[in-house]
Amino acid sequence: MKFFMFSMLALSFLGVSCNKEEKKSKELYPEEVVDPNDPKVIIEQGKELFNSNKAACYTCHLPDKKVIGPSIQEIAKIYQEKNGDMFAFLRQKAEPIVDPAQYDVMKANFAIIKTFSDEEVKSLELYIKSHLK
Ligand code: HEC
Known part of the structure; x- marks a missing residue:
């Protein structure tokens, strides 16, 4: 159970950091350029x-x-x-x-x-x- 909770936590962190990456690349490459x-x-x-x-x-x-x-x-x-x-x-x-x-x-x-x-x-x-x- 502890492991399960830990994995969920890790996954949600991952989710947050992925979102950040996405935002960053949109700022760097505005949609019309790509x-x-x-x-x-x-x-x-x-x-x-x-x-x-x-x-x-x-x-x-x-x-x-x-x-x-x-x-x-x-x-x-x-x-x-x-x-x-x-x-x-x-x-x-x-x-x-x-x-x-x-x-x-x-x-x-x-x-x-x-x-x-x-x-x-x-x-x-x-x-x-x-x-x-
Ligand atoms: C070995 C040399 C050579 C290479 C490599 C070459 N060409 Fe050419 N190309 C020529 C010569 C010579 C002509 C003039 C003869 C002609 O007008 O067909 C020409 C003519 C053309 C023309 C005008 C055709 C016309 O209506 O007369 C186009 C468009 C063209 N080449 C595109 C390309 C593209 C795209 C590539 C690469 C995939 C390429 N060539 C690679 C030698 C080359």
């Missing part, structure tokens, strides 16, 4: 994926300078000007509109892009489009 539908959060996820070794987009696409592939700004600009569907392109359902002559180099990436979820592909698109000036 809203998974917030474009800012999605862009941040896209940026992480773009620069990860898994996706490796960063090896050919720099923000503002052409290297092997067109710059991210250039891609964003042309997609806006031509009202292109980047999601469809990344799913191989639309033709290249930025530099079709170099399409074969980009094509090699579809093997890995295929393994990404729709959410991941959308986050890459949003990240690229966030470079519009």
Whole structure:
């Protein structure tokens, strides 16, 4: 019985301290910042994926300078000007509109892009489009 009471006491303490933790994290991260539908959060996820070794987009696409592939700004600009569907392109359902002559180099990436979820592909698109000036 003593043990039982002790456990109940311990449990209620635990409860109190958990609540405190919860309050603290809400103060540190107001809800709108961690809203998974917030474009800012999605862009941040896209940026992480773009620069990860898994996706490796960063090896050919720099923000503002052409290297092997067109710059991210250039891609964003042309997609806006031509009202292109980047999601469809990344799913191989639309033709290249930025530099079709170099399409074969980009094509090699579809093997890995295929393994990404729709959410991941959308986050890459949003990240690229966030470079519009
Ligand atoms: C090996 C180099 C290389 C890597 C890695 C690479 N790209 Fe590309 N990418 C290119 C080249 C070259 C082009 C220009 C050809 C073209 O327009 O399709 C291009 C074009 C594009 C375009 C414009 C397509 C269009 O409509 O013409 C998008 C969007 C794009 N890349 C996204 C990505 C994303 C997202 C990743 C990472 C998953 C990635 N690229 C990884 C080389 C690369």
